[in-house]
Amino acid sequence: MNVQLISLILTSVALSAGSQIVLKKGMIAPKVQESLSSGDMPAILFTVLTSPLIVGGLFSFGLSAIVWLFVLSKVPLSSAYPFVALGIGVTVIAGLTLFGENVTTSSAIGVGLIILGILFVASQA
Amino acid sequence: MINTIQARYGAIFDATIGKLWVTRIWDSIDRDLPSNRQTISRADILLAAVFGLLGIAASVWAFTQTHRAPGLHTLLDIYLNSDVPAWEQNFVSTDGMHSRTSVHPIISILLYPFGALLTSVGVDPLSAAKTLIVVIMGANVALFTLITRLLGLPRSVGAAFSMLFLISAGFLFWSGVVESYPFACFSVLLALFMMLRVRSAHWSWWIAVNVLTLGFLITNWMFGLIAMAVRLKLKPFLAISVSSFFIVVALSVIQNATFEKAAFFFNPEPILREARFFQPIMEVEGSYEEDWRPVSNLRSIYVTSVVAMPVYLQEFSGYHVATTNQNSSLPEGELSPVLAIISWVVLFGMGVWGAAKRREIGVPLIGAALMLGFQTALHIIYGEVTFLYSLNFLPLLLMFACLSWYAPYRSVAVGLVSCVILFGGLNNERRLQETIDAADCLSEIDSVRNRQDRERTQLTSPQDNSDDSRTSIESINSICNTKSPS
Numbered sequence: 179m180n181v182q183l184i185s186l187i188l189t190s191v192a193l194s195a196g197s198q199i200v201l202k203k204g205m206i207a208p209k210v211q212e213s214l215s216s217g218d219m220p221a222i223l224f225t226v227l228t229s230p231l232i233v234g235g236l237f238s239f240g241l242s243a244i245v246w247l248f249v250l251s252k253v254p255l256s257s258a259y260p261f262v263a264l265g266i267g268v269t270v271i272a273g274l275t276l277f278g279e280n281v282t283t284s285s286a287i288g289v290g291l292i293i294l295g296i297l298f299v300a301s302q303a
Numbered sequence: 304m305i306n307t308i309q310a311r312y313g314a315i316f317d318a319t320i321g322k323l324w325v326t327r328i329w330d331s332i333d334r335d336l337p338s339n340r341q342t343i344s345r346a347d348i349l350l351a352a353v354f355g356l357l358g359i360a361a362s363v364w365a366f367t368q369t370h371r372a373p374g375l376h377t378l379l380d381i382y383l384n385s386d387v388p389a390w391e392q393n394f395v396s397t398d399g400m401h402s403r404t405s406v407h408p409i410i411s412i413l414l415y416p417f418g419a420l421l422t423s424v425g426v427d428p429l430s431a432a433k434t435l436i437v438v439i440m441g442a443n444v445a446l447f448t449l450i451t452r453l454l455g456l457p458r459s460v461g462a463a464f465s466m467l468f469l470i471s472a473g474f475l476f477w478s479g480v481v482e483s484y485p486f487a488c489f490s491v492l493l494a495l496f497m498m499l500r501v502r503s504a505h506w507s508w509w510i511a512v513n514v515l516t517l518g519f520l521i522t523n524w525m526f527g528l529i530a531m532a533v534r535l536k537l538k539p540f541l542a543i544s545v546s547s548f549f550i551v552v553a554l555s556v557i558q559n560a561t562f563e564k565a566a567f568f569f570n571p572e573p574i575l576r577e578a579r580f581f582q583p584i585m586e587v588e589g590s591y592e593e594d595w596r597p598v599s600n601l602r603s604i605y606v607t608s609v610v611a612m613p614v615y616l617q618e619f620s621g622y623h624v625a626t627t628n629q630n631s632s633l634p635e636g637e638l639s640p641v642l643a644i645i646s647w648v649v650l651f652g653m654g655v656w657g658a659a660k661r662r663e664i665g666v667p668l669i670g671a672a673l674m675l676g677f678q679t680a681l682h683i684i685y686g687e688v689t690f691l692y693s694l695n696f697l698p699l700l701l702m703f704a705c706l707s708w709y710a711p712y713r714s715v716a717v718g719l720v721s722c723v724i725l726f727g728g729l730n731n732e733r734r735l736q737e738t739i740d741a742a743d744c745l746s747e748i749d750s751v752r753n754r755q756d757r758e759r760t761q762l763t764s765p766q767d768n769s770d771d772s773r774t775s776i777e778s779i780n781s782i783c784n785t786k787s788p789s
Contacts, residue, residue, distance in 0.1 A: 270641075278635075281633060282632060282633060283644065293649045294649050297653065
């Protein structure tokens with residue numbers, strides 16, 4: 179696997195993980211939370227679909243899918259897909275730093291093992 | 304005379320054990336390491352000396368940190384269940400608490416002369432004991448630097464891993480107190496050095512390695528034996544093993560006559576008493592506040608030795624309170640320990656991967672894997688605070704991590720070492736300060752001091768909890784601003 183393809187895979191993973199972070203930000207925004215607690219379905223849909231963060235997150239998600247399609251046209255699925263797991267590492271760190279979520283030692287070890295696994299897969303590709 | 308003994312031994316061996324199938328199998332293993340491997344040059348010795356000085360500086364710094372908690376140096380156990388005050392006495396006095404020679408067979412007779420020399424030139428006893436630790440920690444880093452070269456690492460990469468050793472939790476936490484493990488660590492490093500040496504060594508070096516590994520800690524003899532098994536045929540292996548054992552026995556007898564409370568390591572009774580520190584036994588007896596958790600022990604061996612965990616307070620055997628990090632949770636909201644753990648896990652994994660690819664030193668690496676396997680099996684059941692023993696297996700963990708250089712993606716390995724040094728270093732420094740603070744706070748609590756005194760003077764039974772004045776662990780946590788892991 180050459181550097182260009184790895185860069186594309188990483189771009190797709192970054193966009194996908196980034197979209198999760200932005201979507202989370204959007205969904206915990208006070209306006210969306212208020213709307214969710216009201217229980218009014220049309221109002222919830224309107225608030226969610228007009229939230230710049232949620233729309234941005236969905237756009238990033240879509241963009242990651244497009245890049246991923248290009249990756250799949252060049253790289254075997256079994257080699258490319260394990261890289262998706264890198265997103266777990268990114269989201270764990272984001273959860274800790276941006277949302278104050280708790281990370282356990284086991285989670286950190288698990289993320290390390292995932293990255294190690296990805297390196298193994300990449301070295302065989 | 305030695306030549307005559309050697310000739311007689313050779314004849315007896317050839318006529319008896321030499322004819323057995325075990326000898327044929329043992330001797331059939333190809334132990335010759337490639338002669339084109341990296342040897343130690345003058346520049347390497349210079350680099351090792353520089354890291355030795357850095358190790359000394361780091362140890363001095365660690366002592367300046369622990370200095371602010373005077374109780375840590377006078378009360379048993381409060382610092383991660385260690386026996387600091389006992390060792391402070393043992394290194395400089397013949398009438399100290401030398402009973403631990405039951406498992407550290409000749410440590411008193413080996414170290415006391417150095418302590419006595421320092422005190423005889425006017426150094427106060429505590430400073431003399433500290434000086435021994437500072438010097439040996441410097442020697443440990445220097446020896447580790449040489450080992451990185453024997454593994455074939457370029458100097459710059461070897462220097463990065465030596466730096467990793469310096470900032471590791473095991474190094475930082477145990478270079479600022481007087482304990483026996485820095486010396487055990489030296490003997491382990493010496494065994495690894497001898498195992499990886501290119502040229503074959505004179506038998507007297509192997510005697511020294513075996514006397515030191517066995518002499519500093521009974522279970523560490525496995526390092527000396529495995530290192531020797533990797534490099535020597537059965538005839539010299541048996542001769543050196545038996546000779547080393549009897550040298551240690553002889554020194555132990557002299558030690559027993561010289562040091563008032565010294566014990567014999569070959570007396571099974573005190574050794575069997577160590578079974579009370581097996582976690583499964585403690586769990587059954589109810590003398591351990593926390594259940595036996597093998598996964599926690601594994602985590603402590605493979606992670607906490609490098610990336611320190613937060614401290615909390617624990618009641619041990621129902622009668623003393625001490626700091627521990629055995630089952631801690633990661634601190635909330637801190638990024639550095641998370642990044643350090645992730646980087647370390649990947650680095651160690653890459654090291655194992657690299658070891659599998661490093662065929663030219665395959666036999667020594669199998670030896671190292673056996674050593675690590677033995678330590679893992681031992682510490683998965685033995686000891687209340689596994690981190691107390693970290694200097695025994697830390698050199699092995701780092702040695703495997705060094706081999707990440709031989710896995711694919713060298714640049715990733717170098718990046719990971721840098722991450723562990725940076726984030727692990729930040730985390731370890733903070734955890735060290737917290738541990739010292741917690742130990743300091745504990746030492747200020749009257750009931751904790753009283754319970755420690757009872758333990759030392761009356762050897763109170765673990766079941767005896769009938770002290771009305773004792774402060775509950777919850778109250779102590781509240782006083783010291785610590786909390787038990789959830």
